[in-house]
Structures are given as C-alpha cells and as structure tokens.
Amino acid sequence: MLKILSVEKYKGNTWRIDFEGAEPAFLNSEIVLRYNLRVGAEIPENAWEEIVYSNELRRARERAMYLLDYRDYSYVELYKKLLNNYGEQICYDVCDRLAELGFINDRRYAESLARKYMEVKRFGYYRAAQEMKQKGLSKELIDEVLSEYEDTVDERICQLIEKKYLRRLEEDGGVKKVKNALARQGYSYSDINAALDRYLEEQED
Structure with a gap:
C-alpha cells in the first residue's frame, strides 16, 4: 500500500x-x-501499477501523435519507433487505438508511397517494393498497390532515359551503363531491354 x-x-x-x-x-x-x-x-500496489501504465500510455500516445503530425507511418513502423522508449504492450495499445481512429492507415500510406516512388522518382517495381517493405508494409499490400503501375513501365523507363541517362548512351559502353543504372532503379533486365530497344528505334526513325 x-x-x-x-x-x-x-x-x-x-x-x-x-x-x-x-x-x-x-x-x-x-x-x-x-x-x-x-x-x-x-x-494498493495493483492500482498503482494501473496508474503508472495509464501515464505511460498517455505519453506514448502523445509521442505517436507528434510523429504523425510530420508524416504518415505504417502500423509496424510506428510501433518500432515507439518501442525505443516504451514497453511492447503500450506500443501495441497505442497503435491499435490510432488504427481504429484512422490516424494509422496502411493502405492509405502504401498508396501515397507508391505515387511517390513510381510517379515522382520513377522507380521500378523491385526498388519501390524494397523501399516500402522497409516502411513496415506487407508484401501483399505492396504488390496490390504497385500492380496499378504495371502498364507504365515503358513510360517510366523512357522518362528516366531522357531526364538522367541520355548523355550516357552516347559514351563508349553507354548502353550497358544505362541498363545497369536502370536495374539499380528497380527495373528487370527484360523490361529494360524491351523499353530501351523501342526507345532507340524511335530515335533512329
């Protein structure tokens, strides 16, 4: 007591x-x-434990809301962030509650990241998927949101060539260098070869 x-x-x-x-x-x-x-x-001791837990829960929730003011987080990403300062159960309780209230929404976050990586940065599937996985998103959700960009692979590759790699094509071994650079952006070699062949043919015409 x-x-x-x-x-x-x-x-x-x-x-x-x-x-x-x-x-x-x-x-x-x-x-x-x-x-x-x-x-x-x-x-009583058990009542005091409840009070301490409630106080920690409140602090963790305030920390989570502070983080969410600056950008979106996935459930897993925010949980891991909070885990640096709070216990597992508190982190779960906070994330569960924020997900219920809509402050955490993995689908919304995944769609936002997909737009950023595919439309702005013009990544290929593999690079985008890797970046999104590091944000704590599931493979199923990643595949689903990235599938909407399957029809724009050629377009993104051509945009990258014109914006970043056009001069390299004129160098010795330039085609190989460009292919490797595009591979690092997350494109498969089959997509790279197909898009690059078409691009070079159009330039010749």
Missing part, C-alpha cells in the same frame, strides 16, 4: 507525487485528476 504525502505541481502539466517510504512519482495532471490522487490517499 502506498500512502500519498504530497501532490504538487512540478513542471508544465507534470505533477510530483510524494509517498511515505517510497520514491516520488511524476505524473501528468490528467492522470492525477482521473485517479483522484490526493494527500492522505492510500493506493
């Missing part, structure tokens, strides 16, 4: 709770009010 000796404002919204024969605790004012923590109150 913990007996409260004092409840005093510490900094900002943080309050200091002093106990008889125990180390002080620092809790958010919302938690202090929710559990009616006051001088003289006696708190």
Whole structure:
C-alpha cells in the first residue's frame, strides 16, 4: 500500500507525487485528476501499477501523435519507433487505438508511397517494393498497390532515359551503363531491354 504525502505541481502539466517510504512519482495532471490522487490517499500496489501504465500510455500516445503530425507511418513502423522508449504492450495499445481512429492507415500510406516512388522518382517495381517493405508494409499490400503501375513501365523507363541517362548512351559502353543504372532503379533486365530497344528505334526513325 502506498500512502500519498504530497501532490504538487512540478513542471508544465507534470505533477510530483510524494509517498511515505517510497520514491516520488511524476505524473501528468490528467492522470492525477482521473485517479483522484490526493494527500492522505492510500493506493494498493495493483492500482498503482494501473496508474503508472495509464501515464505511460498517455505519453506514448502523445509521442505517436507528434510523429504523425510530420508524416504518415505504417502500423509496424510506428510501433518500432515507439518501442525505443516504451514497453511492447503500450506500443501495441497505442497503435491499435490510432488504427481504429484512422490516424494509422496502411493502405492509405502504401498508396501515397507508391505515387511517390513510381510517379515522382520513377522507380521500378523491385526498388519501390524494397523501399516500402522497409516502411513496415506487407508484401501483399505492396504488390496490390504497385500492380496499378504495371502498364507504365515503358513510360517510366523512357522518362528516366531522357531526364538522367541520355548523355550516357552516347559514351563508349553507354548502353550497358544505362541498363545497369536502370536495374539499380528497380527495373528487370527484360523490361529494360524491351523499353530501351523501342526507345532507340524511335530515335533512329
């Protein structure tokens, strides 16, 4: 049983709770009010564990919302980010709740990344899929959103050639260098060969 000796404002919204024969605790004012923590109150150990958990949960949720203010995160990505400072169960609870509320939405995030990687950066499937996997998205979801860009492979390769690799084609061994560069962008050699052959034929015509 913990007996409260004092409840005093510490900094900002943080309050200091002093106990008889125990180390002080620092809790958010919302938690202090929710559990009616006051001088003289006696708190069972299991009840105190719940209070501490609620305080940590609140801190983790605020941290998550702070991160989401700057950009989207996948469920897994945000969970791993929070895990640097909080326990597993708290991270799960926060991410589950934010997913329920729509603050985390893996499909929305995947579609946004697909537009960025395929339309802006003009990556091939393999490079885009690798980048998205590192963001904690599932292979099934990645395949689904990237499948919408299957018909634009030739177009993206030709755009990359004109924008980045046109001068290389004129160098000795330039075709090979361009093919390798496109492969690093995530395109298969079969797609590269087909698109490059067509591009060179059109230039000759």
